[in-house]
Amino acid sequence: MPAxxxxxxxxxxxxxxxTVRFYERYVGLRNGDRPPFQFPGAWMYAGDKPILHIVSETxxxxxxxxxxxxxxxxxxxxxxxIDQIKKDGVPYEVRKxxxxxxxxxxxxxxxxxxxxxxxxxxxxxxELQETGKAPVARDELAKKAKAKGxxxxxxxx
Numbered sequence: 001m002p003a004x005x006x007x008x009x010x011x012x013x014x015x016x017x018x019t020v021r022f023y024e025r026y027v028g029l030r031n032g033d034r035p036p037f038q039f040p041g042a043w044m045y046a047g048d049k050p051i052l053h054i055v056s057e058t059x060x061x062x063x064x065x066x067x068x069x070x071x072x073x074x075x076x077x078x079x080x081x082i083d084q085i086k087k088d089g090v091p092y093e094v095r096k097x098x099x100x101x102x103x104x105x106x107x108x109x110x111x112x113x114x115x116x117x118x119x120x121x122x123x124x125x126x127e128l129q130e131t132g133k134a135p136v137a138r139d140e141l142a143k144k145a146k147a148k149g150x151x152x153x154x155x156x157x
Contacts, residue, residue, distance in 0.1 A: 008051050009071055011113055016040055016056035018110045023052060026085060026107055027073060027115060046073070070114035073156075078103055078119035082127055094127040103128065 011020040020042050023029045029044035029052060039057075043050035051073075075081065082105060085092045093106045103125065105117040 008049075008053055008135075010053040010055065011111065012055050012057045013109075013111050014056075015110055018053065019054055019056075020044070022109050023054075025088070026038070026090065027079070027117065028075060028081075047148055059121075069093060070116050072116040072118055074118045076122070078105065078117075078122045081105060081117060082125060094125060096124065096128050100126075116132055 032045040034043040041055040044052035095104045101121045103119045
């Protein structure tokens, strides 16, 4: 029984609307058709494939990634992505993978799930110089993202 590919990943969230907006705006996924489950959620699509399932579970006490460190997604247009992230003041980090034509942008969703956006064969961005000296500690980046998310939620009320 050989594995063929990753089908999807599933996350729990505290704020369904904010989480859907995050994945639409910063990852480029599209909120699409979802079976009529008896609990709120969303299926996020890359093209015709729902690669992320989101479940809204506001009463859940234990949020976080558990043993999974991050999820990586192949993307395009690193310049446009960074410009949008900067415009919105979302904490991020840019890294270049040694010996590969690959740049990565790390962000955290509203519940602290780390997302690695991979950009293959694109021109190096100047932000590599800003973050290339000393990578931001992942937990520090997550704290900044959560703090920003709480401020946005407070402002929306």
